Amino acid sequence: MNDSTEQPLHETLLHDALHTHVQESGDSTAGPYLAGLADGALRVARRRQRLARAGACVAAAAVVAVGAVAVADGTTTQHAHVVQPAAGDTGNTAKAALLSILPVTSSTETACTHGSGGYTVDASATHPAFCVKADRTKGMTGVRVASAKAGRSTLDGTWQVEVTLTPADRTRFAALTGSIASAPPPRNGFAIVIDGKLWGNPSVTASITGGRLEIVGAYVGDLTSTTAHDLALRLNADG
Template sequence: MNGSTEHPLHETLLHDALHAHVRESGGDAAGASLVGLADGALRVARRRQWLARTGVGVAAVAVVATAWVTVADGATPRAHVVQPAAVDGTGNTGKAAPVSLLPVTSSTEQACTEGSGGYTVHATANQPAFCVRADRARGMTDVRVTSAKAEKSTTDGTWQVEVTLSPADRTRFAALTGSIAGAPAPRNGFAIIIDGKLWGRPSVASSITGGRFEIVGAYVGDLTSATAHDLAHRLDPGK
C-alpha cells in the first residue's frame, strides 16, 4: 500500500467508532465536533506515517490531544481539546525559556514562607532548606541565551549546563557581577531563576566579562544527565 491509503489501526477504529456514535445519536452539534476531531486525528496519523516512511522521522506534526471529561448520566459527552504550540523540524517550540539573573540579598536556613517572594532551596539528605531572596529591580530579567550545553564537570564529574549570553547581555552581566563581587556572602552571589524556580546561586569574586556561566543546581550535584540535557534543550531552541 502507499502512504495515501494506509493508516494506523488505532486511529482508524476511533475514527469509525465516533462516526457510528454520531449517526446513532442523530448528529447534533457536539457530535459534529467529535467527528471533526476524529477526522483531524486520522489526518495527523497518516501524515506521521508518511513522514516516517520517507525518512523524515519525528518531524513537525501538531498533534491534537483530547482529554475526556466525565459527565452526568444523560448529558452529552464533551471533549476538552488541547492545542500544543507549533513545533519546528527539531520538535522544539522554537522559543527558549527566559532566564533571570538576580543579585542575592539574603539566604536564611529555612524554607520560605508562602507569599514572601523568596525562592526555597529544598533540603536534601546532607543539606538543610534555605530561603533565598533576590533583588529583581537590580537584576537582569527575560534574558535569552545564545547557547546552552549540558556537560560533565572535569573537576568533580557532576553534571552542569554551560550558558553563553548574547553580546548585549554580556555587557550587562559584567556590570551586574562586578557590582556584587566585593560584597560579603551571600550578597556576592546571584540567583539563576528559570520558570520561577531557583536553578543556582553562584558567588563571584570579580566581574565576569566572558558572558558565560554554569548552572549546577541549587546545590552542586543536583543535576542528573537527564535534567541537565532537558534544561539545555529548554534554554537553547537551536538544539
C-alpha cells in the same frame, strides 16, 4: 532513486564519521550519544527529502556542541559534548525558557514564608532547606541565551549546563557581577532563576567578562544527565 542515495552528502559524512569514532574510541559514556546523533541525522535527512518531494518544508538539525567552562576572566576550557535528538523528533519548536540573573539580598536556612518573594530550596538527606531572596529590580530578567550545553564538569565530573550569553547580555552580566563582587556573603552571589525555580546560587569575587556561566543546581551535584540535557533543550528551544 531511494532515500539513501538522495540524502545530502553532509549527513552521510556525519553519520560515517560519528560511527567510526564510536567504534574506535570504545567510549561507553559518549558512545551512545554519538551513535544516536548519527542515526538521528540520517532519519532527519530522509524525512526532509520525502517532505520536500511532497511540497512540504521542514527544518531540523542534529548538533555536535562544544562546551565552555566559565571562569571570571572569560577564558574557557573546551570539551566536546553531543546533544542527541529524541527518537522521532523533527526539531525543538517549543518556546525557549527565559533566564533571570538576580543579585542575592539574603540567604537563610529555612523555607521561605508564603508571599515573601523568595526561592525555597527543599531539604535533602545532606542539606537543609534554605530561602534565597533576590532583587529583581537590579537584576537581568527575561534573558534569552545564545546557547546552552549539558556536560560534565572538568573539575569534579558532576553534570551542569554551560550557558553562553548574547553580546549585549554579556556586557550586562559583566556589570552585574562586577557590582556585587566586593559585597559580603551572601550579597556577592546571584540567583539563577528559570520558570520561577532557583537553579543556582553562585558567588563571585570579580566581574565575569566572558559571558558564560554554569548552572549546577541549588547544590553542586543536584543535576543528573537527564535534568541537565532537558534544561539545555528548554533554553535552546526555537519557538
